Structures are given as structure tokens and as C-alpha cells.
Amino acid sequence: MIEDYRDAWPVRVLCDAREVSASGYSARRGRPESARAAANRALLGDIRRIHAQHRGRYGAPRIHAALRAEGRPVGRGRIERLMRRHGIRAKTPRRFRVVTTDNRHTLPIADNLLDQSFVATRPNQVWLADITYIPTDEGGCTSPPFWTCSLARWWAGRCASTCVRNWRSRR
Structure with missing residues (x-):
């Protein structure tokens, strides 16, 4: 935060706001990046790459498995922490x-x-009726609950998609 606002505000004011000594801030700026911070930065790049490759569907467990498959020995907790910290x-x-x-x-x-x-x-x-939703490769279709083979053959001829064939192949 101090780096972001040092052009607009005096460093001493920013250090006071963050409750950091100005000398400590100066010493920290002069130090090189630690090995752990550099490793975290590289790991974060790999996490973002895998996350983007899978269109944002992978969470920490899957990213952990993908990194281990690539030969990167890293703990899942570390991946979780980096993902949480960087949103x-x-x-x-x-x-x-x-x-x-x-x-x-x-x-x-x-x-x-x-x-x-x-x-x-x-x-x-009083007569009541109901339908059953059957998920298929084409999206899905509905069927009556009193399902028999003869009814399935009749309905397959009338159904616009191949939902009966797909449903029966999943059984």
C-alpha cells in the first residue's frame, strides 16, 4: 500500500497509517525478495495458468493434483492460501x-x-398425471411414469430427439 501511494502522500504519513516505522519500511525496500516470496510468485503463475486452462472450474484440490502431475511437490494448504489471498x-x-x-x-x-x-x-x-424428466446427451426430455417397452417403442417414433435411445443406453 505504501508503494502505491508514495507519490501522492509523504512516506512518513503512510508508515504511520500502517503502523510501520519509516526506517523499517526503508530497510524492507532495500532487501532483495526472499526465496519463499519468489517461489510463491512462480507458484501463483502456475496456479493462474492451470485455473485459466480449465476455464476457472478448478479449485485447490484439482490444481494441487495437476501440479503434482507436473512434478511440482507443493502442499494443498499453500495453494489454498495463495488462491484465497489473490481472489x-x-x-x-x-x-x-x-x-x-x-x-x-x-x-x-x-x-x-x-x-x-x-x-x-x-x-x-379425479385423475392425475405426472411426467419424468430424463437427462440425455441432447439436453433432456420427459416421459410418462408408466413406462413399458411397448410404450417406449411407440414414444421413440414420436419423439423429436433420440432421447429414449439415449436413456435406455444409460441403464
């Missing part, structure tokens, strides 16, 4: 939320006849 963070994956309703249309919407009252007084009075 390097892994991107956390966003929680995937399945959206099955598209209400941005002009089609008529069915009336809510049940009004959340799911109790029936006689058979066949």
Missing part, C-alpha cells in the same frame, strides 16, 4: 433446474377444477 476461486456449477412448463404462449390454459383438493368421493372422479 482465485473455482466456478461452482449452477444447480440444474428442470423447466417443464412454458407459459409464454397464447393458447388457452385449462381450468383448475381440483383447486388442490385431491380427495375423491367415488372411483374415476
Whole structure:
């Protein structure tokens, strides 16, 4: 901080603000960089390189593994400390939320006849349905819960993507 503002403020004022003696600051400026600081600077460059190579997705454990694979023996705690000190963070994956309703249309919407009252007084009075979301390589699709092989074959012919084939291959 003192180096950043020494052109705008007297060094003695900056040293007082940081509670550092002016002579101590001068002595520190004259000393060469320590071996540990130089090693940390080089390590920080490698951390930034690996972090950028993996588009910011790698955190300290993966960067630690990558550095060890490169033959750099370094502790994970040191990597964590350098990343924290320099504001390097892994991107956390966003929680995937399945959206099955598209209400941005002009089609008529069915009336809510049940009004959340799911109790029936006689058979066949209330019918309910549900769908199951199936993640696929193309993104995903939905299926009815009463899944049979004959229904799967019928639905595969009607589905725009190959979601049934992809789903069955994952089983």
C-alpha cells in the first residue's frame, strides 16, 4: 500500500497509517525478495495458468493434483492460501433446474377444477398425471411414469430427439 501511494502522500504519513516505522519500511525496500516470496510468485503463475486452462472450474484440490502431475511437490494448504489471498476461486456449477412448463404462449390454459383438493368421493372422479424428466446427451426430455417397452417403442417414433435411445443406453 505504501508503494502505491508514495507519490501522492509523504512516506512518513503512510508508515504511520500502517503502523510501520519509516526506517523499517526503508530497510524492507532495500532487501532483495526472499526465496519463499519468489517461489510463491512462480507458484501463483502456475496456479493462474492451470485455473485459466480449465476455464476457472478448478479449485485447490484439482490444481494441487495437476501440479503434482507436473512434478511440482507443493502442499494443498499453500495453494489454498495463495488462491484465497489473490481472489482465485473455482466456478461452482449452477444447480440444474428442470423447466417443464412454458407459459409464454397464447393458447388457452385449462381450468383448475381440483383447486388442490385431491380427495375423491367415488372411483374415476379425479385423475392425475405426472411426467419424468430424463437427462440425455441432447439436453433432456420427459416421459410418462408408466413406462413399458411397448410404450417406449411407440414414444421413440414420436419423439423429436433420440432421447429414449439415449436413456435406455444409460441403464
